[in-house]
Amino acid sequence: MTFVLLAVIVQAQGLPQEQFLIYNAQIVDVLTGKIKSEMALLIEGDQIKALGDFNQLSKDIPQSQQLDAKNKFIIPGLWDMHIHLEVQGLEEDNQALLPLFIAFGITTVRDCASDLGETVLKWRDEINAGKLFGPNLFTAGLKLEGKNSSWKGDLEIENETELNLMMDKQDVWAPDFIKITDNKLHGELFLKSIQAAHERGYVVSGHVPIDLTLEEMVDAGFSSVEHASYLNRLGYDQEEIVAQLKAGTLTNAQAGALYKGIFDQQKADRNYKILGDKGLYVTPTYIGGRQIAYGDEENHLLDSMMTKYLTKAFTAEYLKRIERLKNETPEQMKERKQTYQFNISQLVHYQDAGITILAGSDGAVLNALVYPAQSLIQELQIFQDAGLKPIDVLRAATINGARFLKKDKEMGSIDIGKRADLVLLDSNPLEDINATTHISGVFTKSSYLGRADLDKILSDAREAKVRLDKSREK
Template sequence: MKKRLLSAVLAASLPLAFSANAAERVDLLIRDATIVDVESGTLQPHRTIAVRDGRILAIADAKHAKEYDAPNVLDARGKFAIPGLWDMHVHFGGGDALIEENRNLLPLYLAHGITAVRDCAGDLSPSVLQWRDAVAKGELAGPRIFTSGPKIEGYKSIWPGDIEIGNTAELDAALDQLQGWKVDFVKITDNTLSPELFLAAVKEADRRGLKTSAHVPYSLTLEEVSAAGLDSIEHFDYAYKAGSPLEKSLGEKIAKGEINSRDAWTQWNATFDPARAMAAYRNLAAHGTAITPTINGSRVVTYLDQDDHQDDAYLKYIGPGLQATYAWRVERAAKDDAQAIARRHERFETSASVLPMMRKAGMTILAGTDAGFLNSYNYPGIGLHQELGWLVHYGLTPPQALQAATINGARFLGHANEYGTLASGKVADVVLLDADPLRDITATKRIHAVVQRGQVHDRADLDAMLADVARRVAQERDAAPR
């Protein structure tokens, strides 16, 4: 009797014991990857990423990997896992006739491992806001979109789609409109906006808790705009003048039309003081002002005399209407004589040389391309990988460049709790690479697979995205008037 009772107890306990040791069920396992820790710049080999409901549930070492089971397993042996990349400066625009061509750009980003973009204004804001929501709901293939909506500018701005203001009442109305659209940050530029309203816009946006990015008016120093609360300077050439004691005086002369920016830059360059520049950059860092260098776009135009990009294979992905918007920068550069070409080369190279100084001073570097309409041969998708290459070429280390395209962007926009690194609880945006990007930044181009919110896009899927865009562009080209 006692033996039968003991056998019954043991039999009853077996299912419980088996259940206690059963593997936890998840949606996806990315098995045996080498995790690239972008914060520390180190590698964590033989890790398995467990994904459930689009988020990383756990990252297990080899000893604990068997604790998880999934219907979908992605073999990542020999692959390097990085967070999804962020392009922190893109544009959508060119008018309503180009809405579809701009929408076709979205898969280009995803196919190149870019899972988030920061749209820095154009003239298609209603469409961009719709795409932002559709991507977030999983109804549209593309990166997560963070957008400024239309830029704030002065009257008769040359840029299409701006909100033009001339006084503080109109500034308040503009910010009310942008907040009503739930923009992710505010973009302010200096084409016709007065310096006084520029500072007022930065301060009021900051008071309302809105992030700001800007082109800096020449008549204002970087200290002035940073102290007002500016969060990001767009384009590295604005930063160079801070190293000259003539930063303010020459800027004011430009504003008054007494000197052009090319001649002013010559004097800024002649009086550039590295110690003064470092002090200025440390001050920007102390205020929390970041910079998005956008090297790739500037370099393309600077060196059009050496490469006109007419034979670029990537043009098959860019619609004919968008390609037509490239003409104005190309035509402007073509007017330069040999002396002017030499000066623009010098200006570019000298301005880019301060990049490591800004990083050493503690400034946050954001990787952004300036890709989109108007910006000649600066391509959505592949452009970010080219940008990373230039960041390293001009003085960052590969880990620093990788940070600029991952965690720095997420932190800047206030989403580091969900994005930017591979960790438990974060959104499962993962790019698997065939090589180690910490050793060679060009490895970011060697994409094996992209995981977006837990959905796997293998190499065949990514190639199919690219082929579909090429097909659409070919149809647009065939339908275009001749």
């Protein structure tokens, strides 16, 4: 099936649900961590209708609607649980990259708010309506912040009245979750923001203010920490530090210095367990730290996503970061590497403590060298290198995200009645998560895309980059 035909099918309205059969497949069950005994999968429209035997399921299915998987492995479509579609003026650049996620096997993304929030909400609705081709898109739209934050496009508040007004706006926009950050939002109002969003039925995620404990945030209705470095505070006397901050006997700078002292792993593990028992999720976003820490060892100007698919305007910040890295001393780069290695060392501790891990890249215009789509695949490899079993890495990029967004009854695993977002891999991801770099095909939006179709998406992305760059030449 060609990419052109896919677009026709996606946009078709009122047509009968077409059936598609995939057989001779090794179907990965992310719930049990095993290969399913069934080797055939029948899809009707965009849902999995049956799992079973080929001879039973193939009745009345035309040959043209059957695919011999040749004993390859099928996994649920991957989820990137932290991206940003951002920067006003780069709407075309961001939109042109949406199909790229599909080519990398990523059928669902969670946009964690930006200055393009209202536009992204429209893209979400257009994707759901079949008017725009891209991954399933869940978004926070615009995030809550304090007055005069450094971020553009925030919903800025400085009291409860403004908080309630902004939440009324959110109710109209209907974001899929609420994101709250701490650039200018102090702890007391941050906590009230969590409570307000939670009381209105939203899932709440965000950063961690220095003057709040994670436990009080979770107790107020906070569901996920974005960026695992915030959890490092749990290896220190966080409660005492926060108490002194609230009492005014400690400054933020002094608190920051205390958090650079000797890390107590046993204390951290006890605190991780408390939060794991309370149901906390974390999206580590390690790839950004890795790209910067090892920026002195890699040449991103040669044969990278930046040169192939991303426009000059999109990568302007990337180039600035590359130049800044050239001025860093060997000691500074060594320290960056040590910090990165320490951060990823905590991943297995989160897992053991019951904190649910979400795979997210933080890919964005403003996050230098964190390439859209590809960076999620790199994040999965980091998880495995850090000690997670391949099945736990796969869960972090599939069912865990669905559970976080309360969509696990309809997405996130290969089961009857769930959405047919599927990726066909050449090798077994339960043995090595690197299998996700070898994609044979993707089924999504009621259609199967073979390797040639995925390559066409990549080619279209390259052409879009050239076209947009040329349109901006003076």
